[in-house]
Amino acid sequence: MDIPEELIAALEFPALELTALQGVNGVGVGLREENEEFFDELAVRVYVDDAADAPELPSQVVGLPLCLVEFPIEPLFAPxxxxxxxxxxxxxxxxxxxxxxxxxxxxxxxxxxxxxxxxxxxxxxxxxxxxxxxxxxxxxxxxxxxxxxxxxxxxxxxxxxxxxxxxxxxxxxxxxxxxxxxxxxxxxxxxxxxxxxxxxTDGFGPVAQTVAPAVKMFVRKRGSQTGPTGGQIVGMASVVWWQWGSPPDGHRYVMTNQFEIFFNPSECPDGIISRGGDSGSVVLRSGTNEAVGLMWGGVRNGGRRAVMSDMTTVEQRLDVTLAWTF
Incomplete structure (x- = not known):
């Protein structure tokens, strides 16, 4: 699913304002969701730690319906x-x-x-x-x-x-x-x-190339804790909290332009796509060896959702190439 650049730009400021509200940890755009059922239409996705304790929110943002997603996003680390x-x-x-x-x-x-x-x-x-x-x-x-x-x-x-x-x-x-x-x-x-x-490892084979992720794309990864699991990209998060390190006084850390993955039950037998220790996993497009993302966030004790960065941006920022041969 292509998300228009002008829509992403229009959402930038409202996303910052909404994420500043108590209990909201991120805002993005992607598939409309109700009770973990996804619909083929765009909606503004607001991520909260606790849906029962969410702040009052508008019914629409930038002309799109708003859906509330309970997803306490944390960096995933463990031994x-x-x-x-x-x-x-x-x-x-x-x-x-x-x-x-x-x-x-x-x-x-x-x-x-x-x-x-x-x-x-x-x-x-x-x-x-x-x-x-x-x-x-x-x-x-x-x-x-x-x-x-x-x-x-x-x-x-x-x-x-x-x-x-x-x-x-x-x-x-x-x-x-x-x-x-x-x-x-x-x-x-x-x-x-x-x-x-x-x-x-686990038979995934070598990375063949790097491509940009997109909403509705099916993906898979191999993490050191959960092994091989898969899901679907359901949203692009304009901004989410990055709860790591110690920012200077009066500052907060955030991640921008991230991608949300929702588990595929057939590829996650225990209902978990990632947990602590899976941070750093390369995310591949399903059925291919094309790298699309670098997983960094999710539910630390295991959950149905995860967050990744665009691998094309990772390669550019760190000046590295995943698909290489000697």
């Missing part, structure tokens, strides 16, 4: 324990001593043709942070950690934390970005004999 001697997408990674998530893919850095690991910034941490696969070893103060499972250090990242110029909204200053992504050097992994593949 796992499987080791991959051949590194590829879908493997669990961990930054010491903070967070765990998913290695989305081994990518090619365009500036020097070196290989690196792609994941989310909130999983890998800031530039210079060391990342391990599958888990970080104990690091008592004054001791030398075991680096056998180290991949290397974060080379660069892009997220709301890197936004320098805030947008004033309702008495606050918002810092927003379209991606939550980072790349990690693989030099230490190579030193310990690991090999690399641009494939994704």
């Amino acid at each position: 796992d324990a499987r080791r991959y001697d051949e590194l590829m997408g879908g493997a669990q990674i961990e930054q010491a001593p903070l967070n765990a998530g998913t290695l989305g893919a081994v990518v090619l850095r365009n500036d020097d043709n070196s290989l690196a690991a792609l994941t989310c910034h909130h999983v890998a941490g800031d530039t210079g942070s060391r990342v391990f696969q599958p888990t970080a070893p104990p690091m008592p103060i004054g001791s030398t950690p075991d680096l056998t499972d180290s991949l290397g250090h974060v080379i660069t990242f892009d997220s709301p934390m890197t936004q320098a110029i805030p947008t004033p909204v309702g008495g606050e200053l918002w810092l927003g970005r379209q991606v939550d992504a980072a790349v990690i050097a693989l030099d230490e992994a190579a030193q310990h004999g690991r090999t690399f593949s641009n494939g994704i």
Whole structure:
């Protein structure tokens, strides 16, 4: 489903105003929804933590009906324990001593043709942070950690934390970005004999190309916690809260131009499309090896909805290529 650019532009300011309301954590546009049933018509989708405690909202915004969606969006991080001697997408990674998530893919850095690991910034941490696969070893103060499972250090990242110029909204200053992504050097992994593949585990195979996502597109992913699951893109979120890090006083972090995925029951046997630890998963168009997104958000203890960034934007912002061959 094509969403007109002029509609997205018209929604930008109302989305900021609505998201500033207590209890609202994001606003987008996509399929109209009632009781988890989707209709082939556009609506403004307002995401709330608790539908029973939602603020009073208008019936229409920018000429479209409004639908209320209960979806407490959080970055997805949690531990796992499987080791991959051949590194590829879908493997669990961990930054010491903070967070765990998913290695989305081994990518090619365009500036020097070196290989690196792609994941989310909130999983890998800031530039210079060391990342391990599958888990970080104990690091008592004054001791030398075991680096056998180290991949290397974060080379660069892009997220709301890197936004320098805030947008004033309702008495606050918002810092927003379209991606939550980072790349990690693989030099230490190579030193310990690991090999690399641009494939994704569980039989997904190598990434063939990157294409832009679209509403109504069916997608699938392989996360380190939930394994292979699938769903459908049902909306494009103009703005959602990014509940990570510590913004400066009077500021809030947000993600802009994100895509909402709703689970496909036939591809999610336990009714869950993602949970904590799936952040960083590469999202593919169903039936293809075309990468369309980088998953970063959802319901931490497991839920039917997830949020991803546009993979074409991730590649552009981090100057990497997912589809590579040597």
